[in-house]
Amino acid sequence: MYHQLAVSTQEELFERLSKELNGKNIVEESFLAALIEREAEFPTGLPLKIGVAIPHTDGTYVKEDCIVFATLKQPIVFNEMGGEKEDVISVSVVIMLAIKEGKKHLDMLQKLIESIQKAGFIEGLSKAKNTKEMENLVSTYL
Numbered sequence: 695m696y697h698q699l700a701v702s703t704q705e706e707l708f709e710r711l712s713k714e715l716n717g718k719n720i721v722e723e724s725f726l727a728a729l730i731e732r733e734a735e736f737p738t739g740l741p742l743k744i745g746v747a748i749p750h751t752d753g754t755y756v757k758e759d760c761i762v763f764a765t766l767k768q769p770i771v772f773n774e775m776g777g778e779k780e781d782v783i784s785v786s787v788v789i790m791l792a793i794k795e796g797k798k799h800l801d802m803l804q805k806l807i808e809s810i811q812k813a814g815f816i817e818g819l820s821k822a823k824n825t826k827e828m829e830n831l832v833s834t835y836l
Contacts, residue, residue, distance in 0.1 A: 695825040695832075696764035704770055705730065708749065711762055711790055721792050725755040729790075739772030739783035744820045746810055747772040747783075750791035753799055761802070762790040763828055765820055787819050809835040 701707040712726035728751040740746045769784035789806060793799040809815050815835045822828045 698767045700767045720758045722755045737773030745783040745785040746787045747785045753794040756792045756794045760792045764788040
């Protein structure tokens with residue numbers, strides 16, 4: 695959980711989160727490059743009232759399953775999922791997946807999308823005053 699993370703670009707966000715996950719032996723060192731490459735090819739920005747992105751990459755770069763929730767101090771730009779190059783979104787909430795197994799990855803992605811669509815979840819995350827409030831919301835909605 696990251697509350698009001700101060701990053702100014704998508705790359706800075708990915709570097710920071712990947713470095714921390716790698717330091718905890720959750721992902722391979724190559725996770726960062728794979729994440730950047732996948733996001734460039736298949737953007738994960740969702741055009742909601744409060745912009746959300748769900749960056750992820752192939753499970754071969756993952757040692758231990760983990761989901762990282764982060765609210766951002768300032769929104770950063772992501773391309774829209776399924777959109778054109780010029781379709782960009784200001785993202786304030788990031789949910790990064792690091793899941794080894796393909797089926798489990800898809801199941802979690804589906805569950806996340808369902809939770810994101812529920813009233814109050816993303817808004818609650820974005821307004822949370824600290825990581826404890828974020829954790830409570832996540833356990834309520836997931």
